[in-house]
Amino acid sequence: MVGEYCRRDRNTTRLFAVAELDKRPKVLVVGWDGVRDDTLRQMAPEAISEIASRGRWWTTTLPDVDIAPTMTAVGWSTILTGVWPDRHEVLGNDDTYHLLHRYPDMLTRAFCARPDIATYAATSALIFGTDFGPGPVLGPGVRTMTWFDRRTYPGGFADTDVLVADDAERRLGTQEHDFSFVYLGETDSAAHAHGVGSRYEEAIARQDARLARMVQAIRARPTFDDESWLVMLTTDHGHRDEGGHGRGSWQERQSFVVAGLLDGSPATWATEAANVDIAPTAWAHLRVTPSERWLCQGTSLLAP
């Protein structure tokens, strides 16, 4: 990035480099549950496509099902810890045995390494906010936690995603969080109830509109020009055509990673990605150096 400017004008380069370094790095990871990459690419919704245009959109494939079962708790544990299930050992939604205490979530890692990093998560899935299954998957380093109990809302995720998005829009726009994770689950419920079809696509479109509101709130921040926002999106697993997951079909194993810098800064992105790369990419942007003891199995998608 700086090299390109160097070739044009050394003085400009120096100013540009200083300005970039002075920008406060911010990371938002948005999780959409059970969103198929092929459906998403076909739809190419506006907000996610805009993020990708400022970075990259990778199709990822989960390992074989005997290594990484296509289950919600497994997928999010992998994404949030930066290690595959052979390390975190969450192998199902009902698993109570696991090693998440040894491999805490990426926000907790960042906060423990650098307590000046303000962390925030908003979600309504049981594994994040209760001791259901392997939960809580989000650890004590998530200093601001918004959690709604979807069991108490008649529409489940269709109701609570609205509340989660409202909370995220407000906090991202007005508060000083550096590393945020926002989870929306309606897409998974729609696929389970109706299969992969129009109802599923409508849920994806609603989640994209919620993403657009979050990005709009970030752009409206009075300090936006002094911040460098990395936004990433991903999913935990795909779905069979008729709805359902947990087996090893390619439809269930497909996933994606989208990453982009909101200010449009030039960057060099990796050509290939895996879901374990999300955590180290966030850490790299936040200038958190992973310890060897973290045993992270991913690498940053952003070239230094």
Ligand SMILES: [Zn+2]
């Ligand atoms: Zn899921």
